[in-house]
Amino acid sequence: MRILFKIVALSLIITFGHNTINAQPRVRLTREQDRNNPEDYIIYANNPTGEDRHVVVIFTDLVGYTSSLANPPAVNIGPGRSKLLRMKRDELTSGATFQFEYYTHPGVANPKIKKVDYVLPVDPGKTVSVKKLTDARLSFGGASAENIYYGLAFTGNEGDTIRAVRGGMVQEIVQDQDTEGQNVVFSKTKNYLTIKHADGTIASYDIFKSKSAMVEEGDEVLAGAPLALLTGENYQMGPNFRLSIRYLKFTYSKALKSNEWYSYHYIKPKFSTAKEGVRELQGNYTYTAVLNDDLITQDMSRKQKKKYLKSKR
Structure with missing residues (x-):
């Protein structure tokens, strides 16, 4: 504007x-x-x-x-x-x-990205298989090293609970889209929800069962909070959902139109795991989820943390 x-x-x-x-x-x-x-x-x-x-x-x-x-x-x-x-x-x-x-x-442009330990998006103690998603633009020369898409696919069983990898506010929910076809690799029609974190980064949770969202737009959620139910049995990799975390990048140039000053960039989050500790997830590997108060409260202020811990007594 x-x-x-x-x-x-x-x-x-x-x-x-x-x-x-x-x-x-x-x-x-x-x-x-x-x-x-x-x-x-x-x-x-x-x-x-x-x-x-x-x-x-x-x-x-x-x-x-x-x-x-x-x-x-x-x-x-x-x-x-x-x-x-x-x-x-x-x-x-x-x-x-x-x-x-x-x-x-x-949006929030050029945010100061906080270093946090993300939570695996499944039930604590559950083992989940991970695959790295490929940016299709690489095949056609349409992506640069700066704004290349980075996403992860988590596979599981139909009806598994998808959980928040980090606390934040639910921004948008679309939960009435059914993916058509069989042996699907990619679909434009999909259910998704986005959560804005305290530092301005945004997590996108793509592909979940229609009408299964357990949160509403505007809700504040904690790390590990249940979000929706797993689906995707008609996908090539079986039931799964995809996760990506992005932020808005602003670069001013007189030579560009105002809408061209902005682009989304993706981060490679590090997750807390039960066996391997905190690490960037590798594709074609399984990890076990862990959730504790330190992970839940790491984004909180001292006052918020004190209130949360008091509520658990």
Whole structure:
């Protein structure tokens, strides 16, 4: 989304870009004079979408003001009102004007990825077989080393419980899609759910039994929480589900369109296992799941951890 915001000699002009959709809530930027320094301005973002957004400010005219953030300012914001940046008046310049466009994109861009030990997504004590998924784009030269897809397939028995590999908030659930055909390798129609972690990474759980989701969008779940039931008996590898963990990467370039500044990158998580310890999973190998309080609370604040441990007494 592109929005034009202009201030000239203390006047305010707002123009919405051609791709703004009137019926949908959108992020709006406003400016307020600094009470302590009336010649300075503070730019605020008002986000009514209820979701995280990444905001990029592009200055098209800048005279007599200095931004508190490097150019171009790019900030992750949550729902509600957020302070973006300060525009400081340069007292040595007689004229004063600044004009900018701003763009918004859903998600948390360039997150600070936390090092955590992931939980195997099956019942504690259960042994599960793992396969690495191949990025089909590699065969056609369509993937680079930076954004290559990385995913894991966990095989099991029909009706097994799929569990959360890490705590977070359920973002999206699709559970009314049936995969058609037999001996399937890949299908565009599939059930899936996504969970956003505290550091902004997103786990996608693909392929599970229709109408079997045990959580709802907006739910906060802990590591090891039951999510849905295993299916996929018509897949070539038998009943299975797929897991991938990604994050949003932002790279600014004048030569690119705003939607081209963003791409999803994938991480290779390390899992806690009963026998091999913490490690990156290897394909065509079996591992035994383990779950304990340290794994469940590793993403929690001290206050949250204390409350969780107290609730178990």
